[in-house]
Each structure stands twice: as structure tokens, then as C-alpha cells.
Amino acid sequence: MSCVFCRIVAKSQPADILHEDDDLIVFKDINPRAPVHVLLVPKAHLATLNEVDASHLPLLGKLLLTAKQLAAQWGLADKGYRLVMNVGRGGGQVIDHLHLHFLGGWQR
Numbered sequence: 001m002s003c004v005f006c007r008i009v010a011k012s013q014p015a016d017i018l019h020e021d022d023d024l025i026v027f028k029d030i031n032p033r034a035p036v037h038v039l040l041v042p043k044a045h046l047a048t049l050n051e052v053d054a055s056h057l058p059l060l061g062k063l064l065l066t067a068k069q070l071a072a073q074w075g076l077a078d079k080g081y082r083l084v085m086n087v088g089r090g091g092g093q094v095i096d097h098l099h100l101h102f103l104g105g106w107q108r
């Protein structure tokens with residue numbers, strides 16, 4: 001399997017998994033750029049947001065709702081956090097499997 005995130009979904013590559021359900025997997029970024037840096041990843045392979053259409057609206061909603069729920073679970077809801085989705089090389093995307101970065105935990 002050529003896609004690294006598909007391998008993590010399939011459990012053929014290890015990751016520090018924090019949450020999993022039928023649609024999503026959430027694991028720690030291997031190169032964290034914040035005290036809390038995790039990736040919310042749909043299990044189905046979609047390369048980028050450019051491949052998304054109206055049939056994916058429930059999935060996109062679930063990505064955001066899960067981020068909100070995990071923020072509350074981790075005590076970050078009131079402190080605040082940042083959600084980032086890079087799209088394409090020009091947007092800084094390196095892994096061509098759609099994902100949402102969750103960054104937070106700074107002391108400020």
C-alpha cells in the first residue's frame with residue numbers, strides 16, 4: 001500500500017492512535033509543531049479537499065465535530081486550538097491523504 005495514512009488506517013504501520021471510529025482515525029503527528037499536534041484522518045482515501053463533493057458533507061462535518069469533542073476531552077476547548085488543512089503542494093500538503101491538523105496546548 002503506497003499511502004502512508006492508508007497503512008496507518010490498516011494498522012500495517014504503527015502510529016500513536018488517540019481515537020478511532022468507523023469513519024476516522026486520529027493519531028499524533030510524527031513531527032509535532034505544537035505541544036498537542038494530532039491528525040484527524042478519514043479512513044477512506046481521498047487525496048485532497050479538491051476531491052471532495054457534496055456526498056462527503058457528513059464526513060467533513062464529522063471531522064470538525066470530532067475535533068471539537070477531542071478538544072473538550074483534552075481540556076483545550078476553553079484555551080483554544082487551531083485546525084489546519086493543507087491542500088496541494090502550494091498549500092503545504094505533503095501526504096496526499098486528506099487530513100485535518102489539530103494544534104494546541106500552547107501556554108498563552
Ligand code: 5GP
Binds near residue numbers: 032086093
Ligand atoms: P501535510 O503537510 O501533508 O498537511 O501534513 C502531513 C503531516 O503528516 C506532517 O505534519 C508530518 O509530520 C505527518 N506525518 C508524515 N508521515 C507520518 C507518519 O508516518 N506518521 C505520523 N504519525 N505522522 C506522519
Ligand code: ZN
Binds near residue numbers: 046
Ligand atoms: Zn491514503
